[in-house]
Amino acid sequence: MRHSVEKSKDRGVSRRQFIGQTLKTACGVGLMGMGLGFYSKQASTLPAMAVRPPGALPEDEFLGACIRCGACVRDCPYDILKLGQLGDEVPTGTPYFSARTGPCEMCEDIPCIPVCPTNALDHALTDINEARMGLAVVVDQETCIAFLGLRCEVCFNVCPIRGDAITLDYQHNARSGKHALFIPIVHSDACTGCGLCEKACILDEAAIKVFPTHLAKGELGKHYRLGWEEKEKAGGSLVAPDAKHEYHLPEGVRYDLQGKGLILDAKSGDEIPVSSNPLDTLNRGLEGK
Amino acid sequence: MGKTPLPVGVEAIESKGWLKAHQWLILRRLSQLLVIGLFLTGPLAGIWIAKGNLAYSMTLDVLPLTDPHILLQSVLAGVNPHRDAIVGVVIVLVFYLLVGGRVFCSWVCPVNMVTDLASWLRRKLGLRSATPLSRSTRYWVLGLTLVLPLATGSIVWELFNPVSMAFRGIVFGLGMAWVLLLGVFLFDLFVAREGWCGRLCPVGAFYSLLGHWSPVRVTAVQREKCDDCMDCFAVCPESQVIKPALKGAKKGIGPVIDFADCTNCGRCIDVCAEDVFRFGNRYAEEKHNLSETSESRDQQNRFIDAA
Incomplete structure (x- = not known):
């Protein structure tokens, strides 16, 4: 039997067989490649709640650079980083963290970055405050208790860049009429997306969440010019000289459009040109008739 | 194959004893487990090796090792690797160039344990099936894994690679990757003999190309003692590599198994009751083959004994 096998080997394959076999394999592998390629597009979408480590390249570049070695996971002192596993929504083998359960503690020396062998975590990032892992967003003003007029400020207080990344905006509490609302405001120019605020949010489901920046941010159309900025740049109005607005008010009365409203310049009570009685205004010109 | 064959390896166990007849197999399993163990002492016991x-790995904070196949894919996707990655890849390339590329497959890769189990079961159960896949398919798949990052800018193969997924799974958590490994096992058991490692796996194909020039080879030094029991063919994961060296004396083919597909697993050495095979240095063997006489054959044996 071995002899016959040997003989058929000696005879070799015909050109027809060879080409047929090659085409078959090439087509099979080609189809497989198409399948893998398309499936990979789906499998490569990072879910909104998975946050990449600091310094991670933009997602599409990251997936070409990260070789799934897990070195960053090993050198994270707080053990917050995980690798995506088959069946997870995160692309298999790539590092991420979940802000609600384990946020980035923003180590000053950023130990996860220098161990990355391929620059998937950009070694140029040396100041953790410059990291942009995502952006915190106060996603629900209906449940955030600050909007209900209760004192909380937990997100503001745990923020590692407190006062810059999250500030408190004092607003009038219209419900009670006499209290203030302490509204947390996130500033994208300072927020690193570390997720400490999301972790700390006292709600059962956090009202402040870290999202990938592209999901969290709006973007003004490129053609927009903000008049006041352009004016400042140019040192004056660009369209026409600012004309003083005339209201044709009685003497001693001015009007401020931006807040104060009607301003009475009167020196004494007698000189007030407008009566305090509204009927006088309505009946103006009818006196003695 | 004329005589009624005993179960594979029985003659070897009878003549050499169980331990000697499983020597390389045991060493390989130890090597595979040792590699896994070095990565597991950290997460399990806090001792980081x-x-x-x-x-990519960093051993004891000094020794970087990088898988050349995956680094190549990331470079094709447009990455500039860092120094550690490059040092690591050079070390790995040199190592496998010396010992044989597919030494990775049989001595390191964790999937080998799965596919070895499948082919052992296949032999035990006497399963045979016409294999639809040619052994060269893996080189096409290798090409594919290199084209995909070029086309998509992303390391697509790593979303599917059972090799990295198995090892990463053991060290970092398996997730659903066991399904993939079960798939590999069933594929090897029922669909194609050595279907994954021998026909499809692009990682093996890459290492196989790498081992093209490696000096460490199995050689059938005592091929005239072969009694045609066929045990080596039965256990060899790349059985096509054996015949020229074992049976090619008449055609003037040397006894060195000169195929990069050979994984240097040493199972043929184990199961041969006649001790036909040994590990040897290919280049030394080739020199001897030029003047192949019974004297030089004896010298050769002595050389290999010394080695």
């Missing part, structure tokens, strides 16, 4: 996984 090797960090990372087979894609």
Whole structure:
């Protein structure tokens, strides 16, 4: 039997067989490649709640650079980083963290970055405050208790860049009429997306969440010019000289459009040109008739 | 194959004893487990020896090792690797160039244990099936894994690669990757003999190309003692590599198994009751083959004994 096998080997394959076999394999592998390629597009979408480590390249570049070695996971002192596993929504083998359960503690020396062998975590990032892992967003003003007029400020207080990344905006509490609302405001120019605020949010489901920046941010159309900025740049109005607005008010009365409203310049009570009685205004010109 | 064959390896166990007849198999399993163990002491006991996984690792904070296949894919996707990654890849390339590329497959890769189990079961159960896949398919798949990052800018193969997924799974958590490994096992058991490692796996194909020039080879030094029991063919994961060296004396083919597909697993050495095979240095063997006489054959044996 071995002899016959040997003989058929000696005879070799015909050109027809060879080409047929090659085409078959090439087509099979080609189809497989198409399948893998398309499936990979789906499998490569990072879910909104998975946050990449600091310094991670933009997602599409990251997936070409990260070789799934897990070195960053090993050198994270707080053990917050995980690798995506088959069946997870995160692309298999790539590092991420979940802000609600384990946020980035923003180590000053950023130990996860220098161990990355391929620059998937950009070694140029040396100041953790410059990291942009995502952006915190106060996603629900209906449940955030600050909007209900209760004192909380937990997100503001745990923020590692407190006062810059999250500030408190004092607003009038219209419900009670006499209290203030302490509204947390996130500033994208300072927020690193570390997720400490999301972790700390006292709600059962956090009202402040870290999202990938592209999901969290709006973007003004490129053609927009903000008049006041352009004016400042140019040192004056660009369209026409600012004309003083005339209201044709009685003497001693001015009007401020931006807040104060009607301003009475009167020196004494007698000189007030407008009566305090509204009927006088309505009946103006009818006196003695 | 004329005589009624005993179960594979029985003659070897009878003549050499169980231990000697499983020597290389045991060493290989120890090597595979040792590699996994080096990565597991950290997460399990807090003693950090090797960090990372087979894609890239840092051992004792000094020795970087990088998988050349995956680094190549990331370079094709447009990455400039860092110094550690490059040092690591050079070390790995040199190592496998010397010992044989597919030494990775049989001595390191964790999937080998799965596919070995499948082919052992296949032999036990006497399963045979016409294999639909040619052994060269893996080189096409290798090409595919290199084209995909070029086309998509992303390391697509790593979303599917059972090799890295198995090892990463053991070290970092398996997730659903066991399904993939079960798939590989069933594929090897029922669909194609050595279907994954021998026909499809692009990682093996890459290492196989790498081992093209490696000096460490199995050689059938005592091929005239072969009694045609066929045990080596039965256990060899790349059985096509054996015949020229074992049976090619008449055609003037040397006794060195000169195929990069050979994984240097040493199972043929184990199961041969006649001790036909040994590990040897290919280049030394080739020199001897030029003047092949019974004297030089004796010298050769002595050389290999010394080695």
